[in-house]
Amino acid sequence: MAYLSDIEIAQATEMKPITEIAKVAGVDDKYIEQYGKYKAKVDYSLLNESDRPNGKLILVTAITPTPAGEGKTTTTIGLSDGLRRIGKNVVVALREPSLGPVFGIKGGAAGGGYAQVVPMEDINLHFTGDFHAIGAANNLLAAMLDNHIYQGNRLGIDPRRITWKRCVDMNDRQLRFVTDGLGGRVNGTPREDGFDITVASEIMAVFCLASSISDLKARLSRIVVGYTYDEKPVTAGDIGAVGAMAALLKDALKPNLVQTLEGTPAFVHGGPFANIAHGCNSVIATKMAMKLGDYAVTEAGFGADLGAEKFLDIKCRYAGLTPNAVVMVATVRALKMHGGVPKTELGAENLEALEKGIPNLLRHVSNIKNVYKLPCVVAVNRFPTDTDAEIDLVIKKCKELGVNVVLSTVWADGGKGGMALAEEVVRLCEEKNDFSFSYELDTTIEKKIEAIVTRVYGGSNVNFAPAAKKEIAKLTELGFDKLPVCMAKTQYSFSDDMTKLGAPTDFTVTVRQVKVSAGAGFIVALTGDIMTMPGLPKIPAAEKIDVDDNGKISGLF
Numbered sequence: 290m291a292y293l294s295d296i297e298i299a300q301a302t303e304m305k306p307i308t309e310i311a312k313v314a315g316v317d318d319k320y321i322e323q324y325g326k327y328k329a330k331v332d333y334s335l336l337n338e339s340d341r342p343n344g345k346l347i348l349v350t351a352i353t354p355t356p357a358g359e360g361k362t363t364t365t366i367g368l369s370d371g372l373r374r375i376g377k378n379v380v381v382a383l384r385e386p387s388l389g390p391v392f393g394i395k396g397g398a399a400g401g402g403y404a405q406v407v408p409m410e411d412i413n414l415h416f417t418g419d420f421h422a423i424g425a426a427n428n429l430l431a432a433m434l435d436n437h438i439y440q441g442n443r444l445g446i447d448p449r450r451i452t453w454k455r456c457v458d459m460n461d462r463q464l465r466f467v468t469d470g471l472g473g474r475v476n477g478t479p480r481e482d483g484f485d486i487t488v489a490s491e492i493m494a495v496f497c498l499a500s501s502i503s504d505l506k507a508r509l510s511r512i513v514v515g516y517t518y519d520e521k522p523v524t525a526g527d528i529g530a531v532g533a534m535a536a537l538l539k540d541a542l543k544p545n546l547v548q549t550l551e552g553t554p555a556f557v558h559g560g561p562f563a564n565i566a567h568g569c570n571s572v573i574a575t576k577m578a579m580k581l582g583d584y585a586v587t588e589a590g591f592g593a594d595l596g597a598e599k600f601l602d603i604k605c606r607y608a609g610l611t612p613n614a615v616v617m618v619a620t621v622r623a624l625k626m627h628g629g630v631p632k633t634e635l636g637a638e639n640l641e642a643l644e645k646g647i648p649n650l651l652r653h654v655s656n657i658k659n660v661y662k663l664p665c666v667v668a669v670n671r672f673p674t675d676t677d678a679e680i681d682l683v684i685k686k687c688k689e690l691g692v693n694v695v696l697s698t699v700w701a702d703g704g705k706g707g708m709a710l711a712e713e714v715v716r717l718c719e720e721k722n723d724f725s726f727s728y729e730l731d732t733t734i735e736k737k738i739e740a741i742v743t744r745v746y747g748g749s750n751v752n753f754a755p756a757a758k759k760e761i762a763k764l765t766e767l768g769f770d771k772l773p774v775c776m777a778k779t780q781y782s783f784s785d786d787m788t789k790l791g792a793p794t795d796f797t798v799t800v801r802q803v804k805v806s807a808g809a810g811f812i813v814a815l816t817g818d819i820m821t822m823p824g825l826p827k828i829p830a831a832e833k834i835d836v837d838d839n840g841k842i843s844g845l846f
Contacts, residue, residue, distance in 0.1 A: 367404035367699020371707025380582035402700030462824030494809035563590025785817035
């Protein structure tokens, strides 16, 4: 049987005009700014002018990702459509895809099968230009910083201590380390430099955590771009770049309204990576989804040890949010990979491997229930090759933790395949929860990192490299030690070693570098060989993407 690709399914769906979707969401025309027929921005003033009570907040997260796939975004969308099918007023909030993964390994990132947001091609490519605006603001600050040095360096900035990088929304390893300012005095001051991918820029983190234009400007002003010769931090405010950066970002800050294949309103806004940033869509989009829907469904990137941890410990802390329920997405195929089965052999029943891989799921579930004290349900994306015995084993193991398992078929059946999950989520939302963070802010930077490693990852120890120790001492002296921590870690393991699958124990995480994102409001701890500028694979997804004479795009997942 031949299956349609994601893009073919999306292109075969008749979308409703975005003005109709806005009416479904209860958004008055005065807040809508249309970007063509099927997408629009919604003015953030809606948040201050609506007295509607907030809806329930549902977080969708997942087990540690594998090449077999888990379907977190697909589940988020399918659950939203399922909630709508059982009569609930629901709005979904997702991240915007980065062009890096779209043209790299992953391909499109707007859901899959019959659980997608559309227009899929627009969302995966330029969309409404938000990422271009973020990149422009980032690079304006870089240009003004280097110009300040060139024009006499009134602040006494040490060119060897500049921490601000330029960015581009593309996987381009060639730009990780560059030397610029060459060609004589008229062309700038020669120095070592580098690029981050746009989604790793602190501007992206600031953009996604800001609650208003004034908060955005305050956060931008606090960004540390380097240090003076006498070790004092220099900020974007010191450089005088804040007003112009905010002007570039003012329209981008308005959340983007689109729709699911079934016409459920969806905000797609912001997109920090979860392995090197905090991995959640914007606070403004999440709050708007809660303001408009009785149920707001959102997701956080990669496994729950990354996206969910940062959603709960950073985003919820800053935005004053308390989730009402958490959905943990898993597949039998992925769990068998965690049990040691190669991708080519996942079709055969293998209860032994599944039993070895299930601890990965159980640790993530236990963290949500016992560390963060939130109600949780496991959503198993069922594949045709999954046997009843394998499904029964997952159900049995989760029941031992007091967590229900619901089978999801949203990829094949859309919202209909998410109705059972929707019913369980509605039930969980009525349970009381005693939401807690995994660490308190008033402890040291080291203690916060150790809490994440031991309480969330299941590790036994943290090794701080000499450079990290030195930076922690400096950041503590500067008064940044009470900020939350954003871990930069491989997404493929609880540990900092991507080869340690399942639920490894008795491991040490090495923190090699620590830096402050003062505008975003967190300390970044870099572990292992994590990089803030990915590279393209041997055969990039870009090689399969094309467009015909009628402008119809193909190969986008």
